[in-house]
Amino acid sequence: MSSTSLGTGKIGSATTTTVPPSGTAPGTVIVQTPLPTLDCDPSGYLIQNVSLYRVNITTGASTLIKSPVGDGVRGINAMGYNVGDNFLYGAIGQGASTNLIRIAATGDSTILGSLNVTVSLNAGDVDENNQYWATASGKQWVQVDLKPGSATFGRTLANGTASPQYSQIDWAGLTASLNTYLQRFDRNTKTWTLFTDFGNIAGKNTWGAVYASDDGFLYGSENNSGEIWKFPLPANGTTAVKISNGPAASSNDGARCIKAANV
Structure with missing residues (x-):
């Protein structure tokens, strides 16, 4: 039988x-x-609501990869690049209806489990240990295991609250409150530390998309002006430099492969 x-x-x-x-x-x-994976190229990846773009950080030129991404109804935010499997991951939806989403090189996606949050996540990234961190303005945070082959892959490992001095707009580190500030989140103590006040940089200093690198700098795109700037981490100084003019955006987030060639 x-x-x-x-x-x-x-x-x-x-x-x-x-x-x-x-x-x-x-x-x-x-x-x-x-689904096809990304190839850790030097580009930045910009999600704007349900539209995914590839951004040349040096020139500011953007190319639409796919729209809509996901279910086409719920917006996507808090996006990060996972070097463990070369997919993008983010939060789709708001509040209790928020799910984890995996996005391929073509913009095709898979909606995974619930992120078990009650807030709307607006910033996220994936660290060198393949852990996805997402936050609601730096005040509530969640950690999800994205290590390939892990028995807890896709599960929420921890969550909690923190008290940043300024509201966080993108996890990679830039905040806005008239001026532009660099803050660091300690993954052990779950606390924020203010490092650098860059002053009034561009537009309304709303850095909705920030792109990581391993050369001691961050690259941020200001929502209102579309300008892309290079921001040093503390060991590399306190002066930001304009790189290019990119697309103006809102309801957005940026991601980049941390192991990609330097810009």
Whole structure:
């Protein structure tokens, strides 16, 4: 007598789902082609509500990858680049209806489990340990395991509250309150530290998209003007430099591969 269990497995890089025969119904094998990964290129990736763009940080030129991304209804924010699997991850929806979303190089996506939050997340990134961190203005935060092969992949490992001196707009580090400030979040103590006051830089100093790098600098795109600036981490000085003119945006977030070639 045939089994009625449902099994999944890997054949090469494709995911297979086997539905065994039952009674007079024949068995079937469904092979799902995996979504294409990104390649850790130097570009920044900008999500604006449900539209995903590739941004050349040096020139400011942007290219639409796909719109809409996700279910086409709920907006996406708090996006980060996971070097562990070369996908983008973010938060889709607001409040209790917020889910984790995985985005491929084509803009195609998979909506994963609930992020178990009651607030609307507006900033996020994935660290070097493949942990996704997202926050609501720096005041509420959540940590999700995105390490490939982990038994807790996609699960919320921790959450809590913090007290930044200024509201956080993008997790990579820039905030706005008339001036532009660099703040650091300590992942051990879950506290914020104010480092640098860059002054009045551009537009309304609303840095909705910030792109990470490993050269001691951050790259921020100001929402209202679209200007892209290079901001030094504390060891590299206190002077910001304009890089290019990019697209003006709102309801947005930026992500970049931390291991990409320097800009």
